[in-house]
Amino acid sequence: MRPRSAPPRRVTIVDVAQHAEVSTTAVSKVLRNAYGTSPAMRAKVRKAVAELGYRPSAAARGMRGQTYTIGVMLPDIRNPFFAEILDGVTEWLSDTEYQILLGPGCNGEAAEARVTETMIDHSMDGVILIAPVSSRSRLQHVASTVPTVVVGRHSHSTTYDSVADDDIAGAALVVDHLADLGHRRIAHIEHLETDPARIAEMPNAIRAEGYRQAMRAHGLADDIDIVSTTYTQQGGYLGAQQLLARPRRPTAIFAGADIVAMGVLEAIAQAGLTVPDDISVAGYDNTTFANFEPISLTSVDQAGREIGRSAARLLLERIAELDKPAAHIRLSPTLVTRRSTAAPPR
């Protein structure tokens, strides 16, 4: 047996104090964000903490009732939009003692329940749930147990805070842009939402509704054409295959997410068509993929990094003050036009 009962000595507050050449009291004050520390002192202590990889011991943190960990649940690490959100969360927390642990690969209510129960079991100080599909009552349950911020759902909950973008406005930006270019047959690929209780909250459903409203506003009600798949590359691929097989195929496809647009571009290339000469494509999320030069995808920027920063800020405020009123932030999206959209073929 290896000597598991006597692990190597861990870095202590004394080591940090010696390394930073300050007193242990000073280290303790900095770590608690207490008053009476100078910026220079804080800088010295944080540098020593970073260099030694120090974390307050579980026991010491337990005494204060905190684990200094934040759980972030995200549905799909392949979707580059979630990396943007995570960057914002990480950035906001980088000056704090909080460490993020991710619960990945959720693809349904059961998986989400398992991830959130794990985070609660581990006594995490708070959780950020990105684009959860769980029922509202399940989210309320989580939020009544641990400080919770929900990202990417339009909520009016009084138990948890939320951050989302204005998906009605975002969808309208795309339709306006394509209609201005002269398109009429503008199709949309949505993520199928079957639960009636969730439809009013889910960004995918709201984006589809925004598309419908904008098409009507442009007098294009008869050209509304929605294919329901999923917000995945495969979903975009299958959705585009359906649209390309239409007797009068659309001249533009509005994919509900950049990762969906990836699959759309793939189906278009396989069909021997070119973008934007034969067909225009727009996405949603303005990920690094959209900005990738050989792709150059027109996309709605919902400021993922800012969403992440806001979520982290709300969560720290909630941890500090459990009974503060729930805040619901809606960020206004913008459109970034690139080479994938142009006037329709004559």
Added chain:
Amino acid sequence: MRPRSAPPRRVTIVDVAQHAEVSTTAVSKVLRNAYGTSPAMRAKVRKAVAELGYRPSAAARGMRGQTYTIGVMLPDIRNPFFAEILDGVTEWLSDTEYQILLGPGCNGEAAEARVTETMIDHSMDGVILIAPVSSRSRLQHVASTVPTVVVGRHSHSTTYDSVADDDIAGAALVVDHLADLGHRRIAHIEHLETDPARIAEMPNAIRAEGYRQAMRAHGLADDIDIVSTTYTQQGGYLGAQQLLARPRRPTAIFAGADIVAMGVLEAIAQAGLTVPDDISVAGYDNTTFANFEPISLTSVDQAGREIGRSAARLLLERIAELDKPAAHIRLSPTLVTRRSTAAPPR
């Protein structure tokens, strides 16, 4: 204050038993993987567990000394190769009670120390460290505290298991392919490794060495041309800019990772050159990005999913038997040729 002291009742083993219409003893047996359960019984219980989102309570698990969580540290969630590895880990663990928690965004030894300390604090049952940059002594420290598998480092440690691909062979596959197509001026973009103690273990350094060996084997020693940046999209972009500015620019670029190739393709497009007519590009990792039709990148397949499965298998074996001899798996890579490589321009 919200009633944090009295959280809603959690799902118990009794709920699972009622839902599955079996005895609580039967549920307990299935959860412990004990003998004397039929396949039908296991299926019923697992279905109920999934539907209710049940996890053994922290207390019950604590009594058995397990938390049923596995920590996975990964350096960059933007690199699609790590998603492949994670898929393999998730797949292998999907039939078990283990839940994965990810420690993301490590970019140096201090960040890695913080993540691994957090995982140890949380009493995780085991950790998988993907492409860590920490010193060998730091990895030994972690492994002496918690069962550990290291992925993507060539190790002979006696304290932890490891899984990596044969990077010398992988680099040779690329050079052989390009040389066979008629290329001589084949350049390589590597991830700079400055620590002499780590060079023998790091896949990036070994890939560069494999490139050198293969170039010499083809009589191309004078054409060896390595640019040192990082394994990121930005690193590929900056590396390719340097190479394209050479008086006699290379006819082929071997990027050390697919994510590096992304940046290479970007720089080439900005320079007004086309792939493969003006210049061939090959990557490493065979990610979904390489397989993406509009990109179609020739790439080395190091079987990320299989790497993940192997890592999870080794970890569960190590958790079950702490003093088993350390195992070091080397998987043989293969080359997937696509449209991004062709004969050099005349």
